[in-house]
Amino acid sequence: MSEKLLMKGNEVIAEAALRAGCKHYFGYPITPQTEVAHYMAKKMPEINGTFVQAESEVAAINMVYGAAAAGARVLTSSSSPGISLKQEGISYIAGAELPCVIVNIVRCGPGLGGILPAQCDYFQAVKGGGHGDYKMVVLAPSSVQELYELTVESFNIADRYRICTMIMGDGMLGQMMEAVEFKAREEIYHDDKKWATTGTKMQRESNNVTSIYINPEVLEKHNLKLQAKYRQIEQNEVRVETYNCENADIIVTAYGTVARIIKNVIKSAEKEGIKVGLIRPVTLWPFPTAAFEKYAETPKAFLSVELSAGQMVEDVRLAVNGKCPVHFYGRMGGMVPSQKEILNKIKEILK
Amino acid sequence: MKQLELIIAGFGGQGILSAGRLLAYAGMLEGKYVSWLPSYGPEMRGGTANCSVVISDEPVGSPILDTANVLVVMNGPSLEKFEKVVEPDGLIISDSSLVEAKPKRTDIDFSGVPATQIASDMGNLTYANIIILGKLLAKTGIVSRESFETALKKVLPAKKHHMIPEEMKALNLGHDY
Numbered sequence: 078m079s080e081k082l083l084m085k086g087n088e089v090i091a092e093a094a095l096r097a098g099c100k101h102y103f104g105y106p107i108t109p110q111t112e113v114a115h116y117m118a119k120k121m122p123e124i125n126g127t128f129v130q131a132e133s134e135v136a137a138i139n140m141v142y143g144a145a146a147a148g149a150r151v152l153t154s155s156s157s158p159g160i161s162l163k164q165e166g167i168s169y170i171a172g173a174e175l176p177c178v179i180v181n182i183v184r185c186g187p188g189l190g191g192i193l194p195a196q197c198d199y200f201q202a203v204k205g206g207g208h209g210d211y212k213m214v215v216l217a218p219s220s221v222q223e224l225y226e227l228t229v230e231s232f233n234i235a236d237r238y239r240i241c242t243m244i245m246g247d248g249m250l251g252q253m254m255e256a257v258e259f260k261a262r263e264e265i266y267h268d269d270k271k272w273a274t275t276g277t278k279m280q281r282e283s284n285n286v287t288s289i290y291i292n293p294e295v296l297e298k299h300n301l302k303l304q305a306k307y308r309q310i311e312q313n314e315v316r317v318e319t320y321n322c323e324n325a326d327i328i329v330t331a332y333g334t335v336a337r338i339i340k341n342v343i344k345s346a347e348k349e350g351i352k353v354g355l356i357r358p359v360t361l362w363p364f365p366t367a368a369f370e371k372y373a374e375t376p377k378a379f380l381s382v383e384l385s386a387g388q389m390v391e392d393v394r395l396a397v398n399g400k401c402p403v404h405f406y407g408r409m410g411g412m413v414p415s416q417k418e419i420l421n422k423i424k425e426i427l428k
Numbered sequence: 429m430k431q432l433e434l435i436i437a438g439f440g441g442q443g444i445l446s447a448g449r450l451l452a453y454a455g456m457l458e459g460k461y462v463s464w465l466p467s468y469g470p471e472m473r474g475g476t477a478n479c480s481v482v483i484s485d486e487p488v489g490s491p492i493l494d495t496a497n498v499l500v501v502m503n504g505p506s507l508e509k510f511e512k513v514v515e516p517d518g519l520i521i522s523d524s525s526l527v528e529a530k531p532k533r534t535d536i537d538f539s540g541v542p543a544t545q546i547a548s549d550m551g552n553l554t555y556a557n558i559i560i561l562g563k564l565l566a567k568t569g570i571v572s573r574e575s576f577e578t579a580l581k582k583v584l585p586a587k588k589h590h591m592i593p594e595e596m597k598a599l600n601l602g603h604d605y
Contacts, residue, residue, distance in 0.1 A: 254464040341489035
């Protein structure tokens with residue numbers, strides 16, 4: 078480990094991508110993640126990389142498709158309305174099995190909405206915002222240090238499975254500064270990417286990267302292959318933090334920055350004799366179902382706290398599978414719940 | 429003080445965000461857990477600015493502060509807006525050159541430092557934020573002046589390092605006011 082630095086979340090994403098060997102960034106500015114692009118604009122020329130501020134988000138995601146098809150490690154970043162524009166490209170990337178990393182520093186919607194923190198893009202990220210039966214690996218860091226570690230890992234996961242991975246945070250995480258320690262050397266998964274369209278030099282058969290399969294038998298086979306890959310990811314890539322769950326009166330589930338608020342709530346609840354546990358999904362897809370199954374019968378209730386109208390709570394209900402009541406508390410529009418209001422909700426449920 | 433939960437607020441351009449950042453950096457240099465969160469709402473352009481800083485012996489939970497144990501205000505509207513979030517027995521420090529009003533609360537400790545006036549006497553208004561941080565260090569002891577000086581070296585670009593002695597002079601004037 079090297080010395081500790083105090084850095085903004087958004088800058089750490091960019092630095093982590095560079096350390097993971099990403100040499101190409103395509104994007105279009107939007108608050109609250111523009112610092113990612115700023116950082117890349119400064120650094121990419123120094124390493125002979127590519128920084129392009131595209132004419133739109135649609136153009137940027139298709140540039141990502143191109144770079145990924147050529148076998149490069151590539152990043153794009155945006156925030157909610159921009160991510161909506163990228164959905165067509167994401168579906169094509171999924172169909173063509175291209176590895177890439179997309180950052181969504183979520184803002185509150187719908188529409189242009191506002192720029193403050195939100196988690197209202199959960200459905201879009203984990204259920205498939207674009208068309209077709211596809212999945213993205215979705216990682217939800219809750220600290221600047223974790224933002225760094227998961228950004229590096231997101232490139233490894235992308236290459237290992239030829240899949241699109243998404244880093245999902247919010248403006249709070251992107252804008253905040255915390256201490257971060259970079260490793261002297263990153264562990265990078267190396268893949269020779271024999272499938273990439275790098276030019277045959279007349280020495281091999283040409284590679285074809287595409288998402289079009291007109292023949293239904295061939296397309297079904299392609300889909301079955303994708304699904305098999307997704308099942309494998311569900312086996313191997315689940316990440317979750319469980320905290321204080323043994324014999325908890327209630328288990329709160331929250332991801333990203335909201336989970337940090339819950340850790341404060343756990344302390345104040347303890348003073349009032351209430352044991353609150355936390356299940357924090359780090360991968361939103363694949364969802365950490367097993368962690369919920371393990372504790373499904375211990376607490377009196379589950380409570381999902383989100384900056385949304387209630388999205389992840391649906392997956393919590395599926396995972397708990399009727400074995401325990403599942404409650405929801407959420408705020409919208411950029412409002413963040415206070416510790417006190419969450420504690421009040423817990424008390425109301427346990428009454 | 430075991431854990432500082434600080435809100436610094438004032439006008440954009442008064443060095444509100446950089447004051448918070450310097451303090452967080454100094455805390456980090458002392459091996460503490462720190463977070464710094466700026467207001468990034470649309471009100472930032474030409475209007476008010478504030479940031480939340482946590483310096484703690486334990487990992488920082490939420491970087492958003494529902495309540496603060498120290499509030500630094502460098503303009504009148506900020507006192508009005510944030511006075512109510514200060515915990516009982518908390519501390520409010522104001523730049524008394526710019527904030528005429530005093531807190532209405534009687535359950536808190538209050539210090540007024542004419543930071544902008546002192547900075548003006550020094551010949552550089554931009555030191556006001558450092559002067560007021562000097563008072564904060566004196567009252568809370570959250571970080572040492574030595575760590576603050578090291579933070580200045582880390583945060584300021586090399587071409588501004590010649591200003592550090594003056595910055596430290598400003599810090600000491602606030603500290604001893």
